[in-house]
Amino acid sequence: MRLNKQSVHLFIKEFFMFGVKQARACLFAGTFLLLLFLSNYINLFGLPRYDFLFLAAIAIQIILYLSGLESKDEIKVICVFHLVGLALELFKTHPAIASWSYPEYSFFKVGTVPLYSGFMYAAVASYMIQSFRVLKLRILNYPSYQYSVPLAVAVYLNFFTHHFLPDVRWILIILIIIVFWRAKVNFLVIEKRREISLVLSFFLIAFFVWVAENFGTYFGAWQYPSQELEWSLVSVKLLSSWTLMVIISFIIVADLRKYKDINLN
Numbered sequence: 001m002r003l004n005k006q007s008v009h010l011f012i013k014e015f016f017m018f019g020v021k022q023a024r025a026c027l028f029a030g031t032f033l034l035l036l037f038l039s040n041y042i043n044l045f046g047l048p049r050y051d052f053l054f055l056a057a058i059a060i061q062i063i064l065y066l067s068g069l070e071s072k073d074e075i076k077v078i079c080v081f082h083l084v085g086l087a088l089e090l091f092k093t094h095p096a097i098a099s100w101s102y103p104e105y106s107f108f109k110v111g112t113v114p115l116y117s118g119f120m121y122a123a124v125a126s127y128m129i130q131s132f133r134v135l136k137l138r139i140l141n142y143p144s145y146q147y148s149v150p151l152a153v154a155v156y157l158n159f160f161t162h163h164f165l166p167d168v169r170w171i172l173i174i175l176i177i178i179v180f181w182r183a184k185v186n187f188l189v190i191e192k193r194r195e196i197s198l199v200l201s202f203f204l205i206a207f208f209v210w211v212a213e214n215f216g217t218y219f220g221a222w223q224y225p226s227q228e229l230e231w232s233l234v235s236v237k238l239l240s241s242w243t244l245m246v247i248i249s250f251i252i253v254a255d256l257r258k259y260k261d262i263n264l265n
Contacts, residue, residue, distance in 0.1 A: 018189045025130035027069065029123035031060055033212060036219050049220075050106035054116035074129050077256065078122040081249065084156070085121025089113040091160055100224045117222070124209060124246065128253045135187040139198065145255050147179045152251040155244045169240055176202075176247055202250065206243035210234065213242070 023030065035056050044052045061078070064070040070078075092099040093112040106114035131137055142148075155172050162169070176199070183198035214234050217223055226232055 014189050021134045024134050025127050028126040048106050050114035050116050051108050054108045057119040081122045081125040082118035086118045089117050100222050102222050124249045138186040140184040141182040143179050148251045152248050202246050206246045209242045210239050
């Protein structure tokens with residue numbers, strides 16, 4: 001089937017608008033990543049870099065709230081993700097585990113973890129919340145919370161237990177594919193609603209988070225043991241970890257919307 005000039009024009013317009021709306025949904029994450037880059041080159045007024053990033057992240061959240069781009073309920077959800085991420089960070093950076101580390105000094109920290117780190121998890125949640133708003137997302141055939149919630153809990157616990165017990169991440173990923181296989185993400189860019197597999201969207205978001213993680217480690221936000229002497233590409237194996245973290249984030253946001261415990265509209 002040949003494409004006429006009008007259909008090509010509409011495709012380009014829709015593709016462009018999709019990119020614009022994705023950028024809008026990534027407003028907090030993108031701004032935070034930009035500050036991470038700039039913090040190597042601008043005057044931080046005597047603040048340790050990690051503390052500057054922590055205060056800057058709070059300032060960004062205040063600006064988004066006061067401008068109406070984020071609601072009070074959305075801020076609450078982001079705070080939940082900050083705490084979820086902080087708990088994981090405290091465990092993973094403990095000297096007995098040492099999955100990664102934060103090499104620079106910071107005043108605002110808990111144990112081995114600078115407080116700005118929780119905003120990296122909050123950035124993923126912020127993107128998902130904003131996507132529901134700007135792309136008018138609808139989730140079709142979403143599974144019952146009787147399946148989604150236990151899966152999210154099991155995934156989160158596995159981040160801790162796999163250091164002492166067998167790592168069951170691949171079993172969990174298979175279960176997630178089975179449970180969410182029929183689920184679709186329905187979204188609106190301009191006029192016509194489009195659909196994509198929810199499982200595929202999990203992997204796509206995880207890939208872009210992994211790309212952002214490479215930027216983060218390159219600019220010294222944190223480092224893995226393999227990067228202590230010199231920077232190297234973050235292992236592709238971590239894509240599975242980020243896929244699981246994305247799934248946890250999505251389940252929390254989607255289930256909160258589904259049962260209207262909070263208003264994210």
